[in-house]
Amino acid sequence: MDGIEQQTPVERVIKRPKGTYRLSDFIVQRTLGTGSFGRVHLVRSKHNLRFYAIKVLNKERVVKMKQIEHTNNEQHMLEAVQHAFIINLWGTFQDASNLYMVMDFVPGGELFTLLRRSNRFPDPVAKFYAAEVALALNHLHGLDIIYRDLKPENILLNQDGHIKIADFGFAKTCTTTTWTLCGTPDYLAPEVIGQQRYNKSVDWYALGVLIFEMLSGLPPFHQPDANPVMLYEKITRGPAFIKWPAAFNPLATDLILKLMESDPSKRYGNLRHGAGDVFAHQWFREVDWERLAAREITAPYLPKISGDGDASAFDKYPEDNAAAAYGQLALDPYGNSFPDFDYTSDTS
Numbered sequence: 472m473d474g475i476e477q478q479t480p481v482e483r484v485i486k487r488p489k490g491t492y493r494l495s496d497f498i499v500q501r502t503l504g505t506g507s508f509g510r511v512h513l514v515r516s517k518h519n520l521r522f523y524a525i526k527v528l529n530k531e532r533v534v535k536m537k538q539i540e541h542t543n544n545e546q547h548m549l550e551a552v553q554h555a556f557i558i559n560l561w562g563t564f565q566d567a568s569n570l571y572m573v574m575d576f577v578p579g580g581e582l583f584t585l586l587r588r589s590n591r592f593p594d595p596v597a598k599f600y601a602a603e604v605a606l607a608l609n610h611l612h613g614l615d616i617i618y619r620d621l622k623p624e625n626i627l628l629n630q631d632g633h634i635k636i637a638d639f640g641f642a643k644t645c646t647t648t649t650w651t652l653c654g655t656p657d658y659l660a661p662e663v664i665g666q667q668r669y670n671k672s673v674d675w676y677a678l679g680v681l682i683f684e685m686l687s688g689l690p691p692f693h694q695p696d697a698n699p700v701m702l703y704e705k706i707t708r709g710p711a712f713i714k715w716p717a718a719f720n721p722l723a724t725d726l727i728l729k730l731m732e733s734d735p736s737k738r739y740g741n742l743r744h745g746a747g748d749v750f751a752h753q754w755f756r757e758v759d760w761e762r763l764a765a766r767e768i769t770a771p772y773l774p775k776i777s778g779d780g781d782a783s784a785f786d787k788y789p790e791d792n793a794a795a796a797y798g799q800l801a802l803d804p805y806g807n808s809f810p811d812f813d814y815t816s817d818t819s
């Protein structure tokens with residue numbers, strides 16, 4: 472649901488030059504994931520033979536689901552951001568029916584898959600991923616970007632086991648507060664559910680949920696058969712009602728409670744020292760933040776990748792021949808809605 476948003480122009484974020492691409496530059500190999508508006512494909516460049524991921528969004532579906540602004544935000548944010556732990560966008564284009572975003576292919580799959588396979592992560596493993604996520608969030612917040620969709624599905628693992636945060640569909644620039652209700656139910660901060668104004672601290676709340684999920688296997692208020700209303704009630708009642716698994720690390724508990732603090736003005740990450748409080752928390756005491764940022768810490772899990780373009784870490788999706796329809800001539804009623812996606816495709 473879109474509310475009135477206090478907007479700062481996205482132009483505030485400095486754009487860097489992007490490449491010009493067209494569909495005929497690539498050979499579509501397989502589907503890596505599906506989303507609300509289309510698919511993400513593994514593709515191979517005909518020119519340099521490298522593998523990339525292309526996210527395809529059907530314009531009509533984006534418009535019908537009132538996501539024009541979020542989609543344009545996603546492009547602007549990803550173009551503006553360059554960080555070791557955030558997915559790299561090489562360029563974008565559109566044809567009559569679809570938008571295309573050319574990204575690095577991140578071969579290690581979703582953190583979600585690794586977590587479900589492992590049931591839960593040992594403390595040092597959860598700490599490694601949480602610390603890399605904290606650095607990425609801090610970088611985004613420094614650019615006045617709120618990410619708003621932190622969850623294990625959106626954290627991908629690179630070949631070397633380090634994280635790459637993907638899916639900037641809900642990211643937006645915001646220096647003050649905003650109030651759009653978006654994100655994933657289990658990861659929503661109470662003020663988002665309460666439709667109050669909120670700020671970057673919703674990402675720190677979500678980090679608390681993520682740490683809990685990594686250490687216990689499921690998000691704090693998760694109940695398989697619960698409806699969203701029951702879930703929202705629990706989130707609103709606050710972290711005092713979390714049922715903690717036995718033998719939960721007390722320092723982790725302390726940090727989670729501080730991140731999941733219901734009152735944003737008392738929440739870690741949103742206090743006077745900002746992210747500094749999170750970095751300095753005792754649960755993270757053995758983290759060498761500089762070496763971590765430089766990717767000098769060896770990751771706890773190395774994805775088994777047999778070679779370039781190995782996508783075996785991703786679930787198999789039925790290939791519905793969607794790619795055959797890409798680039799076809801068609802009416803283009805939404806041509807003006809996505810002005811920064813260039814028309815470069817061969818048929819348009």
Ligand SMILES: Nc1ncnc2c1ncn2[C@@H]1O[C@H](COP(=O)(O)OP(=O)(O)OP(=O)(O)O)[C@@H](O)[C@H]1O
Nearest residue numbers: 503504506507511524574575576577624637638640
């Ligand atoms: N660069 C990438 N490399 C490898 N896989 C990727 C990449 N980008 C996305 N994926 C895969 O595709 C899935 C869907 O991507 P993404 O979340 O960006 O799409 P979406 O349409 O926004 O999805 P949703 O509607 O669920 O939010 C990811 O969870 C991931 O498995």
